[in-house]
Amino acid sequence: MKTIDPSEMGSRVFYKYMTASVAPRPVAFASTIDKAGNVNLSPFSFFNYMGIDPPIVAFAPNRRGRDNTHKHTALNIFEVPEVVINLVTYDMVQQISLASAEFERGINEFEKAGFTALPSERVKPPRVKESPVQLECKVIEIKEHGSMVLILAEVILAHFSEDLMDANGQIDQRRTDWIARLGNDWYARANESALFEVARPQIGIGVDAMPECIRNSKILSGNNLGQLGSVVSLPDRVEISAFAKTAEIAKILEQARYGCEYLPDLLHEHARKLLIINKVKEAWLTLLQTV
Ligand SMILES: Cc1cc2nc3c(=O)[nH]c(=O)nc-3n(C[C@H](O)[C@H](O)[C@H](O)COP(=O)(O)O)c2cc1C
Numbered sequence: 001m002k003t004i005d006p007s008e009m010g011s012r013v014f015y016k017y018m019t020a021s022v023a024p025r026p027v028a029f030a031s032t033i034d035k036a037g038n039v040n041l042s043p044f045s046f047f048n049y050m051g052i053d054p055p056i057v058a059f060a061p062n063r064r065g066r067d068n069t070h071k072h073t074a075l076n077i078f079e080v081p082e083v084v085i086n087l088v089t090y091d092m093v094q095q096i097s098l099a100s101a102e103f104e105r106g107i108n109e110f111e112k113a114g115f116t117a118l119p120s121e122r123v124k125p126p127r128v129k130e131s132p133v134q135l136e137c138k139v140i141e142i143k144e145h146g147s148m149v150l151i152l153a154e155v156i157l158a159h160f161s162e163d164l165m166d167a168n169g170q171i172d173q174r175r176t177d178w179i180a181r182l183g184n185d186w187y188a189r190a191n192e193s194a195l196f197e198v199a200r201p202q203i204g205i206g207v208d209a210m211p212e213c214i215r216n217s218k219i220l221s222g223n224n225l226g227q228l229g230s231v232v233s234l235p236d237r238v239e240i241s242a243f244a245k246t247a248e249i250a251k252i253l254e255q256a257r258y259g260c261e262y263l264p265d266l267l268h269e270h271a272r273k274l275l276i277i278n279k280v281k282e283a284w285l286t287l288l289q290t291v
Pocket residue numbers: 027040041042043044045046047060061062063070071072073074096097099100101102103181
């Protein structure tokens with residue numbers, strides 16, 4: 001392991017380690033306005049949904065590393081404490097990157113980056129028409145610490161494109177195509193091909209309660225142990241004996257008897273394949289054949 005004390009390295013260098021590790025981060029495309037009515041639009045990946053009741057988002061238009069000055073987004077929020085957070089899809093990524101360039105204060109990045117400004121209903125900054133989720137927010141708190149400028153904002157009105165919805169009016173995650181920021185110039189794309197599901201855990205037996213030969217298996221991975229540890233109880237002797245008579249186990253027993261392969265390895269390998277297709281009970285019934 002490379003161990004770093006940030007105070008010895010310097011925050012600008014440490015930043016590279018942090019942004020490549022605390023990643024991928026969602027991107028808030030923040031629309032703000034100054035008291036003269038000039039609109040600003042900039043992306044921020046130090047951003048997330050933080051509170052549920054009431055709904056709170058947080059993002060950080062931090063001071064510029066170069067000269068410690070405030071970003072236009074922060075200056076606007078100091079004057080008009082409102083923001084529209086627009087979420088960013090893959091189709092928008094080159095334009096949001098363009099909007100992140102250091103245009104002069106007062107320059108409207110909707111125009112520079114080619115986005116359409118849509119009037120908001122409850123706040124003064126406009127929304128980004130091209131964004132499928134637009135959150136109208138009131139700023140509730142600003143916390144400054146060193147170069148950090150952390151904005152906490154309450155979502156008071158949210159707009160979701162019908163294109164994201166399933167038949168029940170819920171967002172179908174497979175219909176979204178969000179982008180996220182990582183270190184340096186890296187981005188990630190969370191579309192259907194990158195998504196997978198993990199079932200909500202129950203209070204399972206846990207890895208510590210497994211027979212040692214399974215816990216220390218050279219074939220099963222940490223993910224496999226996580227799946228196996230999520231069961232509430234192990235199958236009983238009757239179930240295990242009944243499973244021994246299935247064709248798949250009979251085949252493995254025969255292979256071990258007449259081949260030169262070691263039975264526990266064959267069983268662990270078979271269980272590993274069952275876990276890939278989420279057959280956790282069958283995996284346990286397989287593993288317990290020799291225990
Ligand atoms: C995807 C992306 C994410 C960014 N995230 C942040 C961030 O979280 N905080 C920040 O201070 N700057 C961030 N930046 C840089 C700002 O967008 C950039 O400094 C911009 O010029 C600020 O605009 P403003 O001065 O008009 O507010 C990010 C840039 C990009 C492209």
